[in-house]
Amino acid sequence: MLPTVTRMTVVPVAGYDSFLLNLSGGHAPWFIRCVVILEDSAGHRGVGEIPCSDGILQGLDQCEALVVGSSVAALKGTLERVRRRLAANGREERGRQTFDLRVAVHVITAIESALFDLMGQAVALPVADLLGRYGRQRDEVEALGYLFLLGDPARTDLPYPQPEAPRDRWDEVRRREALTPEAVVELARAAHERYGFRDFKLKGGVLEPEREADCIRALHEAFPEARLTLDPNGAWSLEEAVRVLTPIRHMLSYAEDPCGQEQSWSGRETMAEFRRRTGLPTATNMIATDFKQLQYALQVGAVDIPLADCHFWTMQGAVTVGELCHEWGLTWGSHSNNHFDISLAMMTHVAAACPGEITAIDTHWIWQDGQRITREPLPIRDGRLRVPEVPGLGVELDDSKLEQAHRLYRSLDVRQRDDALAMQYLIEGWQFDPKRPALVR
Ligand SMILES: O=C([O-])[C@@H](O)[C@@H](O)[C@H](O)[C@@H](O)C(=O)[O-]
Numbered sequence: 001m002l003p004t005v006t007r008m009t010v011v012p013v014a015g016y017d018s019f020l021l022n023l024s025g026g027h028a029p030w031f032i033r034c035v036v037i038l039e040d041s042a043g044h045r046g047v048g049e050i051p052c053s054d055g056i057l058q059g060l061d062q063c064e065a066l067v068v069g070s071s072v073a074a075l076k077g078t079l080e081r082v083r084r085r086l087a088a089n090g091r092e093e094r095g096r097q098t099f100d101l102r103v104a105v106h107v108i109t110a111i112e113s114a115l116f117d118l119m120g121q122a123v124a125l126p127v128a129d130l131l132g133r134y135g136r137q138r139d140e141v142e143a144l145g146y147l148f149l150l151g152d153p154a155r156t157d158l159p160y161p162q163p164e165a166p167r168d169r170w171d172e173v174r175r176r177e178a179l180t181p182e183a184v185v186e187l188a189r190a191a192h193e194r195y196g197f198r199d200f201k202l203k204g205g206v207l208e209p210e211r212e213a214d215c216i217r218a219l220h221e222a223f224p225e226a227r228l229t230l231d232p233n234g235a236w237s238l239e240e241a242v243r244v245l246t247p248i249r250h251m252l253s254y255a256e257d258p259c260g261q262e263q264s265w266s267g268r269e270t271m272a273e274f275r276r277r278t279g280l281p282t283a284t285n286m287i288a289t290d291f292k293q294l295q296y297a298l299q300v301g302a303v304d305i306p307l308a309d310c311h312f313w314t315m316q317g318a319v320t321v322g323e324l325c326h327e328w329g330l331t332w333g334s335h336s337n338n339h340f341d342i343s344l345a346m347m348t349h350v351a352a353a354c355p356g357e358i359t360a361i362d363t364h365w366i367w368q369d370g371q372r373i374t375r376e377p378l379p380i381r382d383g384r385l386r387v388p389e390v391p392g393l394g395v396e397l398d399d400s401k402l403e404q405a406h407r408l409y410r411s412l413d414v415r416q417r418d419d420a421l422a423m424q425y426l427i428e429g430w431q432f433d434p435k436r437p438a439l440v441r
């Protein structure tokens, strides 16, 4: 008989971050996440990590009674009850920020991850082997070097981390201003030296679009073999996106959300038009964020690469997208937000279970590297993550680090990601506008 869940603990945590710029503004010196820990009658602990907000904490609270006492073997039934309970809270919107504001799908994923971790430990199999129709498809997962333009921390009085005792160039450059093509190339070189990336993504939606294209030109010159992409989170108009990206088309492997909702056109329509006019493949984490949207995106020909982040697709949902991509001739990829090392493991197992050719997964981990909450975060070497061979997720919580991250959360009084706060140090009174790059005001 498989064990039953005896306890569910929810731990909101925080970590430090650099002054990363994006369409939503500038990252605060901290980011918040939520860790779910399930204990079972066999003495195992299963874990999951998701974004944190008051809504998410409330959602987890609503589900605790459905999870505690359930059999680990009945994981699917438990998740279905959780899904129905959360559906009763009403319809949710992703919103127009760069990050997803929904609650239910994140809550489900945290519980799902912890249950799969327990299940894996109960049957002595890694989570990747349990997911999807086919189980593990690969032993290594390629990750991309996720580059950001960076604000100058010295223009704020916020506690951004300083490069104390830097281990290498990456520890230095990730903590200071980067707003030029040269500075972006320095970031890429330093990240390449430490992690060995062959793919890079630059977060756009910050400077004038042409200036961001110049950054891609510089990256291409520095890394002529690398696969490159630029992601302005739908900030540009269709006309702008076509005008700016056509001349650098040959340098890009795909364009991520180059345009979005505009006047009477939906994001799926403008992306379809962009794709037809430029011939560039498109990726998205904004306009195909559930199965219905994905269906419409495919009907109009808007997307080649759905970035199915397990945090907002669920782990099983993200793998289903991977299976559909494989059957239908699309390419699967994964989006990310700031995260700790549990999420890194979750994304690695999910990517490992997606069949066929997938694209290098996003991860913000390089910005967080050094702030673990598990004993041994999966390392990125030669641009790749090794998929754990041990039962479950293959990560073990470090209780003292978890407690430290929880104490930081409690000291902050931050209940939701807010990129406007730091941005207002750079531009007085700054407010989010989904159609204007953050520094263009
Ligand atoms: O972390 C950020 O600032 C990103 O802009 C994030 O919010 C996005 O969700 C993401 O990484 C993306 O690919 O759009």
Ligand SMILES: [Mg+2]
Pocket (backbone or CB within 6 Å): 231, 233, 256, 257, 284, 285, 335
């Ligand atoms: Mg994106």
